Amino acid sequence: xxxxxDDSGALRSLVPPEQIDRLFSVCDAHGWKLLAAGAVVxxxxxxxxxxxxxxxxxxxxxxxxxxxxxxxxxxGGQTGYPSFGNMAFFGIGAYTSGILFKDFAVxxxxxxxxxxVVATVFALFIGAIVLRLRGHYxxxxxxxxxxxxxxxxxxxxxxxxASGKILxxxxxxxxxxxxxxxxxxxxxxxxYYLSDTRFGFVLNAxxxxxxxxxxxxFNTTYYKTxxxxxxxxxxxxAGGAYSLFNTFINPQTAYNGAWNVELIAMALLGxxxxxxxxxxxxxxxxxxxxxxxSHAVGWQLVLLGLSVIVTVIAIPEGVVGSLREYASQMEYYxxxxxxxxxxxxxxxxQPDDAPPAGGxxx
Amino acid sequence: MAATQFIxxxxxxxxxxxxxxxxxxxxxxxxxxxxxxxxxxxxxGGYTSYWALTLVTGNAEGSPILFLATIPIAIGAMFxxxxxxxxxxxxxxxxxxxxxxxLVTFGASIAIQQLxxxxxxxxxxxxxxxxxxxxxxxxxxxxxxMKLVAFVGAILLTVALYAFLQRTRTGxxxxxxxxxxxxxxxVGIDVxxxxxxxxxxxxxxxxxxxxxxGVILNIQPQMGLIYTLKSFVIVVFGGxxxxxxxxxGGLLLGSVEELVAGFISSQWTLAVSFSLLIVLLxxxxxxxxxxx
Numbered sequence: 001x002x003x004x005x006d007d008s009g010a011l012r013s014l015v016p017p018e019q020i021d022r023l024f025s026v027c028d029a030h031g032w033k034l035l036a037a038g039a040v041v042x043x044x045x046x047x048x049x050x051x052x053x054x055x056x057x058x059x060x061x062x063x064x065x066x067x068x069x070x071x072x073x074x075x076g077g078q079t080g081y082p083s084f085g086n087m088a089f090f091g092i093g094a095y096t097s098g099i100l101f102k103d104f105a106v107x108x109x110x111x112x113x114x115x116x117v118v119a120t121v122f123a124l125f126i127g128a129i130v131l132r133l134r135g136h137y138x139x140x141x142x143x144x145x146x147x148x149x150x151x152x153x154x155x156x157x158x159x160x161x162a163s164g165k166i167l168x169x170x171x172x173x174x175x176x177x178x179x180x181x182x183x184x185x186x187x188x189x190x191x192y193y194l195s196d197t198r199f200g201f202v203l204n205a206x207x208x209x210x211x212x213x214x215x216x217x218f219n220t221t222y223y224k225t226x227x228x229x230x231x232x233x234x235x236x237x238a239g240g241a242y243s244l245f246n247t248f249i250n251p252q253t254a255y256n257g258a259w260n261v262e263l264i265a266m267a268l269l270g271x272x273x274x275x276x277x278x279x280x281x282x283x284x285x286x287x288x289x290x291x292x293x294s295h296a297v298g299w300q301l302v303l304l305g306l307s308v309i310v311t312v313i314a315i316p317e318g319v320v321g322s323l324r325e326y327a328s329q330m331e332y333y334x335x336x337x338x339x340x341x342x343x344x345x346x347x348x349x350q351p352d353d354a355p356p357a358g359g360x361x362x
Numbered sequence: 363m364a365a366t367q368f369i370x371x372x373x374x375x376x377x378x379x380x381x382x383x384x385x386x387x388x389x390x391x392x393x394x395x396x397x398x399x400x401x402x403x404x405x406x407g408g409y410t411s412y413w414a415l416t417l418v419t420g421n422a423e424g425s426p427i428l429f430l431a432t433i434p435i436a437i438g439a440m441f442x443x444x445x446x447x448x449x450x451x452x453x454x455x456x457x458x459x460x461x462x463x464x465l466v467t468f469g470a471s472i473a474i475q476q477l478x479x480x481x482x483x484x485x486x487x488x489x490x491x492x493x494x495x496x497x498x499x500x501x502x503x504x505x506x507x508m509k510l511v512a513f514v515g516a517i518l519l520t521v522a523l524y525a526f527l528q529r530t531r532t533g534x535x536x537x538x539x540x541x542x543x544x545x546x547x548x549v550g551i552d553v554x555x556x557x558x559x560x561x562x563x564x565x566x567x568x569x570x571x572x573x574x575x576g577v578i579l580n581i582q583p584q585m586g587l588i589y590t591l592k593s594f595v596i597v598v599f600g601g602x603x604x605x606x607x608x609x610x611g612g613l614l615l616g617s618v619e620e621l622v623a624g625f626i627s628s629q630w631t632l633a634v635s636f637s638l639l640i641v642l643l644x645x646x647x648x649x650x651x652x653x654x
Contacts (some may be wrong), residue, residue: 077560082461084468129644135460136396141643151633250422257587262471264465267626298480305473312462312469313454 031192031275039185046174056173060245062286063180067238068259069232069278070187076264077272078191078200079227080207081131084260085142088126089232091118091254093239098165098249099158101246107170112179112240119236120229127228130146131221134210164250167243170242176245180238183281187234192275203227207273258301262289265308271318280319367503368624369617375578376616379592381516381571383600383608384523385547385564386593391603392540392560395452400568400593401469401586403440406474407569407579409482410436412489423490426511429577433515436569444565448558454613456557467645471586478583488580489573512574519570524605536560540603588632595639599646 068090076082093115099109118323130141153159194200202223205213214220243249262285270281285307293300315322382404389397414432416422451470455462497506527533538546539556547553568589575581596615600607618638619631 076461082464084464129640133643136390136464137598139461139464140396140591141640144591144594144639147587148633148636148640151630151636155627155629155633258472261468265469268465299476301476302473302480303378304473305469305476308453308469309466309473312465313451316458316462 035185035188035192037051039181042181042185043178045347046177056177058172058286058290059113060177061290062283063101063177064238064242065259065263065266065286066279066282067180067183067187067234068263069270069282070184070191071234071238072263073267073272073274073278074191074203074227074231075224077267077274077278078195078207079172079203079224080210081134081224081228082264083142084139084264085144085146086231086235086263087257087260088142088146089123089235090239090242090256091146091149091153091251092122092214092257093119094243094249095153095159095239096236097240098167101170101244102165102167103158108244111244112133112237116237117237117238119239120233123232123236124225124229127225127232131224131228137339146255146257146260150251153254154251160250162249162251164253165177165243167247167249170244170247176241179241180245183234183237183241188275188279190230195275199223199226204273258304261308262304265304265311268316268318269307269311271320271322271324274318274320277318277320281312364624365621369619370503370505371509371624373613374505374513374616376613377516377520377609378571378574378578378612379589379596379616380609380612381520382568382589383593383612384520384598384605385567386534386590387597387603387605387608388523388560388564390597392536393448393452393456393557395456395576396594397452397561397564398464398467398590399447399474399586400467400564401589401591402471402474402478402577403444403565403568403586404572404589405478405581405583405586406443406608407436407440407572408489408576408585409478409572410439410569411573412487412576412581415489422487423492426491426493426651429489429491429573430515433570433573436573437566440569440572441562441566443497443569445558445562447565448561449554452561453554453557454555471590475583475586482583484583486580486582487576487631489576491577506578508577512578513573519567520605520609523567524558526563526604532556536563543552591639592635595635595642597640598642 046057068086071089072083072086095114096118097108097111100106100114101108105151106114126145130138130145133141154162159165168311194203202213202218202220205216205218206220206224218358239254243254246253263282266281266285267278268281269285270279271277287306289304292303311318317325371510380399384399385403386397389395389400411432412422414435415424415429418424418428447470452463455466491508493507497504498510499505512538527536535546536550536559537554538549538551539560543553546556566572572581592615595607597613598611598613600609600611615635615638619635622634623631
C-alpha cells in the first residue's frame with residue numbers, strides 16, 4: 001500500500017523485521033532448509049503410527065488444498081491473471097484417472113500421471129483462448145470454462161453422468177498422504193526455484209505491467225501459457241489422486257465450485273505472489289473450515305464467503321504480505337523515513353514477493 | 363413449426379434474462395464493478411415474493427392480482443439490499459484491484475446463497491397462480507399465460523428503468539457518474555450515494571424479475587450464479603453499458619437456449635451458453651452494440 005517503502009535488502013540490520021523478511025524471502029539457503037524441514041515433519045505422522053483415521057485424512061486434504069492454492073497463485077498471484085476456473089483442471093484430472101482406473105484397468109500410478117498430462121493439454125488449449133483476455137473478462141471466462149466442463153461431464157456417458165463413478169480398490173490412505181505431501185513439496189520447490197529465475201521475473205513483470213514486459217521483448221504469451229500449464233499440471237495431478245482418494249467422483253465433487261473459491265481465498269489469506277503465503281493460507285483456512293464443519297455442519301460455506309470478504313477488505317495482501325509490509329514499515333521508521341533511497345542496491349535479492357504492494361494480488 | 367414454438371418460448375423467457383442483465387450492465391457501466399452477487403438478488407427477490415404471498419394466503423398460491431401485488435415488495439426489498447451491499451461492502455474496494463472487487467461480490471454471493479440454504483433449505487420452490495392454465499394458442503403456437511405476464515412485466519421493468527435514467531435528476535446523476543466520476547463529483551454530485559442508488563436500482567429490477575421467475579420456472583438458493591453468468595453473456599453480447607444491447611442479447615440468448623433444448627436436449631443448454639460466452643469473448647469482446 002505505501003509505495004514509498006520497499007521491503008528489500010535494507011531490512012538486514014534489524015532483528016525482528018529481519019526475521020520476518022528472511023522467513024519469506026526468496027531463494028536463499030534458509031528457504032530451502034525450511035522447505036526440507038517441512039517435508040521431514042510432514043513425513044513423520046505415518047512413521048509414528050498414525051496410519052489411518054480422521055487426522056490423516058484431514059492432513060492429506062490440507063496438503064491437497066495447499067497444492068491447489070499454490071497452483072492458483074502461479075497464475076493468479078505471480079502473473080496477475082486471476083482465474084476463477086482452476087477447478088476445471090482438477091476435475092479433468094479426477095475424471096481422467098477415475099475412468100482409466102475403473103473402465104480401462106490402468107494401474108493407479110499410470111492413471112495419476114496421465115491425469116496431470118491430460119489436464120495440462122486441456123489447459124494449454126483453453127489458455128490459448130482465455131489468456132488473451134484481461135481483468136473482468138478473463139475471470140468470467142475462466143468461470144465459464146469451469147461450468148462448461150462441469151456441464152459436459154454431467155452429460156457424457158463415459159463420466160457416469162450426474163450420478164458419477166464409484167472408485168473402489170485404490171491404494172490405501174498412507175499412499176495418498178505421501179502423494180499429496182510429495183506433490184506439495186515438489187510444487188513448492190518448483191515455484192521457489194522459478195521465482196529466482198528469469199521465468200519468475202517475467203511472470204511478475206507481466207503482473208505489474210504487461211505492456212512494458214512485451215515492450216522489453218519478452219514473449220508474454222509464451223510465459224503466461226507456460227505458467228498456466230504448470231499450474232494445470234499440479235492441479236491435474238491433485239485431481240488425479242483425489243478421485244481414488246475420495247473413492248467417488250461426480251460433477252459436483254470433481255468441479256467443486258466451493259473449492260474453487262476456497263483455494264483462491266487460501267492464496268489471498270496467506271498472501272498471494274509468495275511461496276509461503278498460499279501454503280500458510282491453505283493450512284490455516286482448512287483447519288478453520290474443518291473445525292466449523294465438525295461443529296456446525298452446513299455453515300462452513302457461509303464462513304468461507306465471509307472470510308473472503310473480510311480478507312479482501314481487511315488484509316488484501318494476506319498474512320505474509322501484511323507481515324512484510326509491517327517489516328518494511330519498521331525499517332522505514334527506524335531509518336527516519338529515508339528507507340526508500342536504499343532499495344536499489346539489493347533489489348535483485350527478492351524480486352518475487354516484493355512488488356511494492358498494490359500490484360501484489362493484481 | 364417446432365422452431366417457431368421454440369423461438370417464441372425463447373423470447374418469452376429471454377425478456378426475463380434481459381431485464382436481469384440490464385441491471386447487471388448498469389452496475390458494470392456506472393460503478394465499474396462486475397457484481398457476482400447479482401444473481402443472488404434475483405433469488406432473494408423470488409423468495410421475497412414467495413414469502414409475501416405465503417404470509418397472506420398461507421401457501422404460495424394466489425390470484426394473479428395478489429401475486430402482482432408482491433412484486434413491489436420484492437423490488438423495494440431488493441433496492442434496500444443492493445443499496446446496503448454497495449455502501450457496506452463494495453465501496454470499501456472501489457478503486458483497488460479489479461480482482462478484489464470481483465472477490466468481494468463473489469464472497470457476498472456465496473454467503474447469501476449459503477444463508478438462504480440454511481434458512482429455506484435447498485429445495486426448489488415455485489409460486490402457483492390460479493389462472494395460469496389453459497394457455498393461449500395463437501396460430502398453432504402455444505403461449506402460456508403466466509409466461510406472457512412475466513414477459514410483459516420484465517419489459518415494463520426495463521422500460522421503467524430506462525425512463526428513470528433518462529428523465530429524472532437522479533437518473534442524470536447516474537449517467538454522469540458512469541461517464542466521469544471525477545467530473546460528476548466536481549459539479550456537486552454525491553458519487554458514493556449515486557453509486558449506491560445504482561446498486562439499489564439494479565438489484566431492484568433483478569428482484570422484480572426473480573418474482574416472475576418464481577411463477578414460470580422455480581426458485582432455489584443456488585440459482586443465482588447461473589443468472590449472473592447469463593447476464594455476463596448477454597452484456598458481453600450486447601456491449602457494456604448498452605441497455606438496448608442487453609435487451610437484444612437477452613432475447614437472443616433465450617431463443618438460442620430454447621432452440622438447443624428443443625432440438626438437442628435441455629441438458630446441453632448451460633454448456634452451450636457458457637461455450638457461447640467464451641467464443642463471444644474471444645471473437646467480439648466489445649459486443650455487437652459496444653463502442654470501439
